[in-house]
Amino acid sequence: MIGLVPTVWAVASLTFLALYLIPGDPAQVLLSESNATAAEIAERRAELGLDDSLPVQYGRYLWRLLQGDLGESLFTGRPVTATIAEQFPATLTLAIAGMIVTVVTGLGLGIVAAVRRGSWLDAAVSGVSAVGISTPVFWSGLLAIWLFALVLDWFPATGQGGLQYLVLPAAVLGFSSAGAVARVTRASLVEVMGKPFILVARSRGIGPRSILFRHVLQIALLPAVTVIGLQFGFLLGGAVVTETVFARQGLGRLVVKSVLRKDLPVVAGTVLVGVICYALVNLLTDLLYRALDPRVRSHLR
Amino acid sequence: MRAPAFLGRLWRTRALLWGLLVAAIALLSLCGPWVVAHDPMAMDSTSQLLPPGRHHWLGTDPFGRDILSRLVWGGRRTLGVAGAAVLITVGAGLLLGLLSGYFGGAVDEAIMRVVDVMLAFPGLLLILGLVAVLGAGSKALAVAVGITGVPAFSRLVRSAAMSAREELYVLAALAVGCRRRRVITRHLLPNIVGPVVAFATVQFGWAILNASATSFLGLGESPSVPEWGSMLNLGRGYLRAAPWVSAAPGLAITLAVLSVNMLGDELRRLFDPALRWQGA
Numbered sequence: 001m002i003g004l005v006p007t008v009w010a011v012a013s014l015t016f017l018a019l020y021l022i023p024g025d026p027a028q029v030l031l032s033e034s035n036a037t038a039a040e041i042a043e044r045r046a047e048l049g050l051d052d053s054l055p056v057q058y059g060r061y062l063w064r065l066l067q068g069d070l071g072e073s074l075f076t077g078r079p080v081t082a083t084i085a086e087q088f089p090a091t092l093t094l095a096i097a098g099m100i101v102t103v104v105t106g107l108g109l110g111i112v113a114a115v116r117r118g119s120w121l122d123a124a125v126s127g128v129s130a131v132g133i134s135t136p137v138f139w140s141g142l143l144a145i146w147l148f149a150l151v152l153d154w155f156p157a158t159g160q161g162g163l164q165y166l167v168l169p170a171a172v173l174g175f176s177s178a179g180a181v182a183r184v185t186r187a188s189l190v191e192v193m194g195k196p197f198i199l200v201a202r203s204r205g206i207g208p209r210s211i212l213f214r215h216v217l218q219i220a221l222l223p224a225v226t227v228i229g230l231q232f233g234f235l236l237g238g239a240v241v242t243e244t245v246f247a248r249q250g251l252g253r254l255v256v257k258s259v260l261r262k263d264l265p266v267v268a269g270t271v272l273v274g275v276i277c278y279a280l281v282n283l284l285t286d287l288l289y290r291a292l293d294p295r296v297r298s299h300l301r
Numbered sequence: 302m303r304a305p306a307f308l309g310r311l312w313r314t315r316a317l318l319w320g321l322l323v324a325a326i327a328l329l330s331l332c333g334p335w336v337v338a339h340d341p342m343a344m345d346s347t348s349q350l351l352p353p354g355r356h357h358w359l360g361t362d363p364f365g366r367d368i369l370s371r372l373v374w375g376g377r378r379t380l381g382v383a384g385a386a387v388l389i390t391v392g393a394g395l396l397l398g399l400l401s402g403y404f405g406g407a408v409d410e411a412i413m414r415v416v417d418v419m420l421a422f423p424g425l426l427l428i429l430g431l432v433a434v435l436g437a438g439s440k441a442l443a444v445a446v447g448i449t450g451v452p453a454f455s456r457l458v459r460s461a462a463m464s465a466r467e468e469l470y471v472l473a474a475l476a477v478g479c480r481r482r483r484v485i486t487r488h489l490l491p492n493i494v495g496p497v498v499a500f501a502t503v504q505f506g507w508a509i510l511n512a513s514a515t516s517f518l519g520l521g522e523s524p525s526v527p528e529w530g531s532m533l534n535l536g537r538g539y540l541r542a543a544p545w546v547s548a549a550p551g552l553a554i555t556l557a558v559l560s561v562n563m564l565g566d567e568l569r570r571l572f573d574p575a576l577r578w579q580g581a
Contacts, residue, residue: 244517255426264433271429279421
């Protein structure tokens with residue numbers, strides 16, 4: 001895991017390069033609809049600072065980025081930061097709700113499968129995980145809308161508002177990552193349960209429940225924590241699709257709309273925000289790992 | 302490994318079963334276009350949204366187009382994009398991973414730094430960003446999906462190459478004065494083929510998912526061109542009246558990805574039981 005700041009800096013530089021090297025130039029795109037003259041385009045270019053050399057533009061880009069300025073939308077002319085800030089809460093809510101579903105169902109299924117290893121439950125969990133991993137969210141989302149909104153009429157199909165609008169998208173998004181988490185959790189539990197110290201605990205007459213909760217889970221959940229952090233990247237991508245399926249506002253809809261319009265500053269800004277969120281979550285899971293691991297903890301003492 | 306023993310294990314691990322399913326899906330998409338009765342693009346205002354029946358086995362879509370024909374043609378395009386993407390991933394990943402794993406030191410450091418930065422992007426967001434830069438269409442999509450797969454793949458090749466590098470036969474080859482190119486291509490490469498094939502298979506499933514997601518979002522070919530993702534998107538508006546419009550491509554995606562993933566899992570176990578990895 002490389003540090004947060006270098007990661008963001010490297011990604012920002014990469015996006016800058018991509019924006020800089022792209023054929024069509026923003027000033028032209030901006031004015032193409034208004035039949036601007038060559039002089040007007042040149043003026044706008046100077047205004048945007050596009051005539052400066054690469055290092056100058058790069059320096060300015062980084063300086064503005066430090067101040068939270070991601071440029072302006074080519075399409076609406078509004079600051080990218082403001083546009084993103086507007087859409088961010090909706091996506092954050094969806095991502096957190098999805099993450100909760102992932103953690104609860106992923107860990108739950110994984111633990112159940114490991115404890116009942118070899119039973120029909122274990123087989124069912126691994127079957128469900130395999131199908132879940134192979135089903136894209138836009139397909140499971142449509143199935144969920146069909147069943148729970150159209151046939152059973154339990155939840156609204158699309159849109160946003162109260163909690164009832166969040167249930168289906170969060171469940172669909174969460175389940176999409178749960179399969180991977182369940183697999184790792186199960187594998188890790190099975191491995192730890194075969195360790196000598198568990199045998200010792202059993203021979204001392206400690207009950208199975210107590211062994212599971214006091215000895216196995218503490219260590220076995222560590223790989224799951226790492227995978228949950230990595231799955232967050234997958235979840236962010238899934239959120240983009242989920243928002244489209246359920247016609248919800250958010251960063252996902254914004255980025256798709258902007259890719260279609262070739263509104264590159266908005267695309268770059270949104271992707272950068274996604275990278276920062278992903279890096280933050282991985283930093284958090286890293287810290288959590290350290291806090292949970294008894295081996296690392298004992299070193300700190 | 303002796304051939305009969307290998308075949309026996311192939312059979313026992315069900316790799317053959319999933320492999321046949323994958324082959325069947327690939328064959329259907331490849332040859333299907335010559336078999337299906339209807340033109341996938343032909344619109345017919347008299348046969349809109351027909352349920353599955355004798356004339357149209359899987360029904361018709363809102364434009365009166367035959368869904369089975371579109372499914373088969375769409376499979377050709379979606380699987381084709383995913384296949385091209387995997388070729389890009391494998392090619393670039395092998396090159397970077399082998400260089401990194403064989404040379405180590407500064408080369409390794411430089412390549413792995415780039416890989417780390419690329420891994421900092423959530424997968425689909427990187428694909429969308431690349432599509433924004435490269436433009437829409439199948440070719441751009443294949444390149445975007447292919448590039449996005451490179452970092453994870455080169456990491457895998459690197460670790461496989463690093464452990465193979467320490468093997469006696471590689472050291473022996475170096476000791477008798479083999480050229481570096483020969484050591485890499487004749488000694489390192491053949492010994493990491495197993496994990497590479499297994500991972501490429503899993504990568505293919507991942508590529509199908511992401512290529513169809515991007516197409517679902519409207520960033521693939523124009524909607525008239527059949528693709529599994531965009532077919533599902535079309536069915537979105539007719540869930541109540543005509544669920545078969547989205548059911549057909551949806552089931553096709555799940556079946557294709559599931560069989561590819563299961564094949565990948567089995568291959569992984571078959572080639573190297575000791576090799577551990579985590580799919581992220």
